[in-house]
Amino acid sequence: MNIEDNIQKLLNKREEAKKGGGEKRIQSQHSKGKFTARERIDMLLDEGSFEEYDMFVTHRTTEFGLDKEKYLTDGVITGHGTIDGRVVYVFSQDFTIFGGSLSETYAQKICKIMDQAMKVGAPVIGINDSGGARIQEGVRSLAGYAEIFQRNIMASGVIPQISAVFGPCAGGAVYSPALTDFVLMSKENSYMFVTGPKVAKTVTGEDISTEDLGGPDVHGKKSGVAHFIAEDEDEGILLIRKLLTYLPQNNLEDPIVTECNDPIDRKEDLLNEIIPANPNQPYDVTDVIYSIVDNGEFLNVQRNYAQNIITGFAKFKGMPVGIVANQPNYLAGVLDINASRKAARFVRFCDAFNIPIVTLVDVPGFLPGSAQEYGGIILHGAKLLFAYGEATVPKITITLRKSYGGAHDVMGSKQLRGDINYAWPSAEIAVMGPDGAIEVLEGKYIRSIEDEEERKKYKRKKEKEYRDRFANPYEAASYGYIDDVIEPRNTRFRIIRALRSIASKKDLNPPKKHSNIPL
Numbered sequence: 001m002n003i004e005d006n007i008q009k010l011l012n013k014r015e016e017a018k019k020g021g022g023e024k025r026i027q028s029q030h031s032k033g034k035f036t037a038r039e040r041i042d043m044l045l046d047e048g049s050f051e052e053y054d055m056f057v058t059h060r061t062t063e064f065g066l067d068k069e070k071y072l073t074d075g076v077i078t079g080h081g082t083i084d085g086r087v088v089y090v091f092s093q094d095f096t097i098f099g100g101s102l103s104e105t106y107a108q109k110i111c112k113i114m115d116q117a118m119k120v121g122a123p124v125i126g127i128n129d130s131g132g133a134r135i136q137e138g139v140r141s142l143a144g145y146a147e148i149f150q151r152n153i154m155a156s157g158v159i160p161q162i163s164a165v166f167g168p169c170a171g172g173a174v175y176s177p178a179l180t181d182f183v184l185m186s187k188e189n190s191y192m193f194v195t196g197p198k199v200a201k202t203v204t205g206e207d208i209s210t211e212d213l214g215g216p217d218v219h220g221k222k223s224g225v226a227h228f229i230a231e232d233e234d235e236g237i238l239l240i241r242k243l244l245t246y247l248p249q250n251n252l253e254d255p256i257v258t259e260c261n262d263p264i265d266r267k268e269d270l271l272n273e274i275i276p277a278n279p280n281q282p283y284d285v286t287d288v289i290y291s292i293v294d295n296g297e298f299l300n301v302q303r304n305y306a307q308n309i310i311t312g313f314a315k316f317k318g319m320p321v322g323i324v325a326n327q328p329n330y331l332a333g334v335l336d337i338n339a340s341r342k343a344a345r346f347v348r349f350c351d352a353f354n355i356p357i358v359t360l361v362d363v364p365g366f367l368p369g370s371a372q373e374y375g376g377i378i379l380h381g382a383k384l385l386f387a388y389g390e391a392t393v394p395k396i397t398i399t400l401r402k403s404y405g406g407a408h409d410v411m412g413s414k415q416l417r418g419d420i421n422y423a424w425p426s427a428e429i430a431v432m433g434p435d436g437a438i439e440v441l442e443g444k445y446i447r448s449i450e451d452e453e454e455r456k457k458y459k460r461k462k463e464k465e466y467r468d469r470f471a472n473p474y475e476a477a478s479y480g481y482i483d484d485v486i487e488p489r490n491t492r493f494r495i496i497r498a499l500r501s502i503a504s505k506k507d508l509n510p511p512k513k514h515s516n517i518p519l
């Protein structure tokens with residue numbers, strides 16, 4: 001064969017690989033409103049940056065007549081490219097080939113790019129659209145999954161791992177995305193479950209649709225499995241690109257500081273008035289977040305899950321930070337099981353990847369009641385406590401209003417190695433709220449007052465006394481637990497200055513194999 005023929009052979013093979021499972025299946029993919037695996041990679045990466053590996057891989061199975069049915073790539077497209085000029089590794093499951101199902105060789109392709117990403121120190125992005133284990137391959141497929149899981153685990157906390165789910169993701173296959181740092185689902189076509197509706201019906205008798213069992217609404221709102229729900233695949237891809245702007249390449253690097261024209265000393269007068277006069281009246285803490293961060297840009301993580309706490313990424317003078325904020329607008333910002341789990345995982349992610357944490361506190365306490373106690377709020381609350389106490393990244397805490405009881409300690413307090421703790425003049429930092437405290441201290445006496453008016457008057461008087469004495473920032477500030485009481489409108493400036501001043505801080509944890517966070 002001469003050189004031209006050789007080259008032609010290569011080009012033909014490339015063309016063949018690009019056809020995936022064939023034109024008909026590509027059309028079927030498009031007719032469902034889905035992009036193909038290759039189109040998704042093209043959308044995700046900088047134009048022309050994709051370098052594909054293992055295009056010529058095929059499976060090695062002979063059973064079920066598969067020796068006569070082989071497709072180049074074997075159902076997953078793998079390689080590396082750049083996003084905003086930064087190297088990332090990607091795999092994209094190709095539903096047009098055996099429904100994107102995972103074979104031994106397919107798993108080896110994914111493992112190859114994961115191994116290289118680890119050596120290089122670059123993020124891995126996986127796009128999931130698969131019928132799960134390739135049934136014809138039996139246990140070799142299960143072994144392939146486990147090889148990937150093991151790498152997900154080793155890569156955790158070393159390189160950022162992001163999963164997009166744009167199609168089916170079922171059975172044990174869900175555990176690879178679950179082991180990664182962020183899971184994104186598209187509103188159309190995506191679902192995740194360990195066992196599908198048919199098995200649910202057989203085993204438990206439950207009659208439930210795919211959507212109701214594992215659709216994006218379920219994982220965005222109820223289970224918390226998904227961190228982002230995108231309207232469609234286009235938006236999902238943009239979200240992943242945006243997310244990366246807040247993350248470093250790996251745990252040994254810092255997140256990238258970008259140019260920012262938003263003035264450092266921008267004062268926000270509305271913040272001086274945002275806290276309602278009535279301490280029981282809610283307000284939207286995202287108004288505080290949007291007004292203090294660069295250009296009002298905030299990437300809300302798990303937006304619809306445990307909305308009593310807000311987690312997400314923003315920048316201060318171009319420096320990426322993770323923000324954790326109690327949300328008085330939802331369940332009064334109380335800490336419950338889901339909020340604790342959500343924030344704990346977020347804090348740990350930030351700590352693993354050198355992203356400073358800014359905490360905005362307005363928390364009345366932990367949610368009381370049997371449902372929470374039976375559900376293990378003790379353990380889940382301890383996760384958040386643990387996450388804050390273990391974190392060595394710069395930690396800045398601003399107490400906006402309530403900070404009561406155990407929840408005060410948990411939310412980035414000074415004693416959990418909070419580096420800089422500020423409070424607004426409206427802060428109420430105490431063991432408990434005035435009504436609770438007066439009930440404990442004077443309840444018996446109050447109930448003994450016969451005249452109702454007198455009783456109410458006395459209670460109000462005592463509550464006021466308690467509020468004036470304890471429920472303010474100055475008691476904590478007098479002990480140095482609060483470094484300064486700041487004017488709300490200066491918050492942006494004070495945070496930026498604080499971040500700059502402690503950028504080089506070093507905190508160490510004692511040597512150990514790993515901690516034993518109360519899981």
Ligand code: HXC
Pocket residue numbers: 025097098099100101130131132133134135136142145146168170171172173
């Ligand atoms: C081999 C598969 C496959 C699989 C789909 N296909 N899933 N081939 N192994 N797991 C093939 C189909 O035969 C079909 O081939 C093509 O992919 C498209 O599938 P359709 O069924 O036509 O597509 P659709 O109607 O969109 O339905 C998609 C689906 C369904 C819901 C995913 O295919 C399905 O239920 N598949 C089986 C899912 C499953 O039970 N997987 C194993 C789970 S256990 P043709 O040639 O017609 O195009 C598991 C364990 C993992 O994954 C454990 C890890 C630890």
